[in-house]
Amino acid sequence: MLNGPHGNNSTSRNINLGPSGNPQAKPTDFDFLKVIGKGSFGKVFLAKRKHDEKYYAVKVLQKKIILNRKEQKHIMAERNVLLKNVKHPFLVGLHYSFQTTDKLYFVLDFINGGELFFHLQKERTFPEPRAKFYIAEMASALGYLHSLNIVYRDLKPENILLDQEGHIVLTDFGLCKEGISQTDTTTTFCGTPEYLAPEVLRKQPYDNTVDWWCLGSVLYEMLYGLPPFYSRDTHEMYDNILHKPLVMRPGASGTAWSLLQGLLEKDGTYRLGSKDDFNEIKAHNFFSSINWDDLEQKRIPPPFTPKVSCYCDISNFDPEFTDEMVPNSVCWSQEHSIINASVMEADDAFVGFSYAPASDDSFL
Secondary structure, three states, rough: OOOOOOOOOHHHHOOOOEEOOOOOOHHHHHHEEEEEEEEOEEEEEEEEEEEOEEEEEEEEEEHHHHHHHOOOHHHHHHHHHHHHHHOOOOOOOEEEEEEEEOEEEEOOOOOOOHHHHHHHHHHHOOOOOHHHHHHHHHHHHHHHHHHOOOOOOOOOHEEEEEEEOOEEEEEEOOOOOOHHHHHHOOOOOOOHHHOOOOOHOOOOOOHHHHHHHHHHHHHHHHHHHHOOOOOHHHHHHHHHHHHOOOOOOOOOOHHHHHHHHHHOOOOOOOOOOOOOHHHHHOHHHHHHHOOHHHHHHOOOOOOOOOOOOOOOOOOOOOOOHHHOOOHHHHHHHOOOOOOOOOOOHHHOOOOOOOOOOOOOOOOO
16 A cells, blocks of 8 residues: 555554663654665664763664565564674674664664774785684674574674774674665575575575685685685676685685685585584684683784774774765654555564663663
8 A cells, every 4th residue: 555645644653662661762862973884774873862972873774665675574683683682792782772653773882993894905814813813703703693593694894893992793683785685585595695605595495504604705805805706707706606616725824724614615514513503613723722711701802903083983984984964864754755565564564673671771
């Protein structure tokens, strides 16, 4: 059903906010300062909460785009993953979420050391000890997700941020980046082509081991500057991922190569991690110098400290985003929009989305 220009009548409609301890949250609680990222469904903003002047990353998603693409499961998956994982040191924390008639809002930790991709592009490659540190922190986060029966599936440098100390923070749960979900919105074919595991490309069932393939791809890129089976021609790259053997290259240690071969095994049933998941990764010789307890307690000093001058420093974000104007519409709900799903359908699709932990009394 198409709504007419005055058909929303949203002011009189009570949306079921689900198990929200925070029904008062609204966009005008924040000053939206800068665009710091973009995805298929919306944007991420640096925002300052007015009442305490704290900085957050606020992800704002358009309901109509999600509904038109039948993607609400992805969004709820993201929310549920974020809720489950607020306490892991290398996963981004969600403070609360809320919705207006036409938008969803995630209030997240603002992590401002920049994307790993941003730093990798500047330096081209990382020395092996630096790559090892990042891969160990990523592996720890993935192992934790797997313990909750969550497959991350989309590990790539753009989704890996550094905090201001230089530790890894994984973000972007459940969402495909711009330009990816268009390839095939009817299947779970959702990932960055360079990092897709062979079983995902073949549209076969997949499990935790796809994440270990992605981890291998990211390690390879950190050491060599390009993903392992990269080609500018996407079809050739797919063919390489499916059929081309991993060719050993100079410039990395024997243990690094052994790990790459284990992670980039095309048959997921033989891949490192297929039998005992994270425990197999932890036990690999490449990580023999890592004390995993110290790592997870952040007692290992990061090999690189991002240049961050203050809590709101955005110099580590791509100017392509930060130079963009913040739209006024981010602070108001579209009362007179035409969308391809009734408002009632939009409300129902996101029942239970809004969330605030009971302990977040700083907000109440």
